[in-house]
Amino acid sequence: MKTLLRIDCSSRIIGSHSRELADFFEGKWIAENPDGMVIRRDLVKQPLPHIQNNTIEGFYTPIQFATSEIKEATALSDELISELKSAHEVLISSPLYNLNIPSNLKAYFDQVVRIGHTFDIYENGYNGLLENKKAFIITAKGGVYKGTSMEKFDFQESYLKAILGHMGIKTQEIFSLEGTSESKIVEKNKLALHKEINQSLKK
Numbered sequence: 001m002k003t004l005l006r007i008d009c010s011s012r013i014i015g016s017h018s019r020e021l022a023d024f025f026e027g028k029w030i031a032e033n034p035d036g037m038v039i040r041r042d043l044v045k046q047p048l049p050h051i052q053n054n055t056i057e058g059f060y061t062p063i064q065f066a067t068s069e070i071k072e073a074t075a076l077s078d079e080l081i082s083e084l085k086s087a088h089e090v091l092i093s094s095p096l097y098n099l100n101i102p103s104n105l106k107a108y109f110d111q112v113v114r115i116g117h118t119f120d121i122y123e124n125g126y127n128g129l130l131e132n133k134k135a136f137i138i139t140a141k142g143g144v145y146k147g148t149s150m151e152k153f154d155f156q157e158s159y160l161k162a163i164l165g166h167m168g169i170k171t172q173e174i175f176s177l178e179g180t181s182e183s184k185i186v187e188k189n190k191l192a193l194h195k196e197i198n199q200s201l202k203k
Contacts, residue, residue, distance in 0.1 A: 002036040004029055005087035009043040009105040010095045010140075017180045018140040021190070022093035025138065025175075025197050029091070032201050039083060043104040048076070051110045059114050077111045084112055085130065090169065092160065093138040100155045109163050118167040128168020135164050136200070137174045142181040173200045 006026060010016040026038060058066065058074035066074075084090070094101050112118055119128050137160050145154045161171045175193045179185040 002033045002089070003039060003087045004033075004036060004089050004091055005039045005041065005084060006091045006093075007041045007043065007105070007108065008093050009102045009108075010093065011044055011102065013044065016095070016140075017177055017186070017190075018093040018095050018138055021138045021140070021175065021177060021193060022091060024194060025091055025136065028197055028201050039087060041083065043108055047104065048107045048111060050107050077114060080108065080112050081114060081117050084118070088133060090133060090135040091138070092135060094140070094156065094160070096139060096141040096154065096156050099153050100159060113163065113167060126166060128166055131168040133169045134172040135169050136172055138177070139174065140177045140180050142179075144178045146176070146178065
């Protein structure tokens with residue numbers, strides 16, 4: 001059975017363009033995978049703490065030396081990594097906040113990017129351990145960035161591709177909704193992305 005892990009992080013529960021597109025994607029994904037399962041991880045409804053010193057210590061403590069305190073400090077990371085490993089595909093929906101991803105999504109990655117679990121280090125450098133997964137990314141931006149002087153200030157998409165790749169996850173497609181603050185163009189852009197999502201899921 002195919003499993004999709006959907007991760008949402010927009011602070012807006014209602015009126016969120018990224019969540020709306022993720023709903024559309026999920027509906028089309030279910031239509032293409034009627035026997036599939038969707039796991040939803042909402043980082044606003046289920047806030048994650050930023051990692052603390054004991055969590056970092058736990059990441060680098062061999063299991064045979066892990067105390068009860070260390071195990072407790074890494075329990076959330078264990079849960080999130082297990083959830084991520086159980087998924088065949090990942091859907092991330094993210095607005096652009098201050099040129100990058102929201103802090104709650106960064107907190108998620110800080111919990112799951114973990115040596116010996118989602119990546120390792122060998123003589124030739126870093127190696128992702130989740131190589132049999134692919135990700136779909138939905139982004140929403142108030143302005144228009146691509147093809148303009150603002151494009152160099154968009155660190156959101158490049159970061160998401162890099163951090164997923166660091167864990168071995170291939171970014172299959174990025175669906176970028178721009179101009180959400182401009183009512184004249186946003187609906188047109190949404191319709192174009194609906195077509196892109198449809199085509200991508202039918203491949």
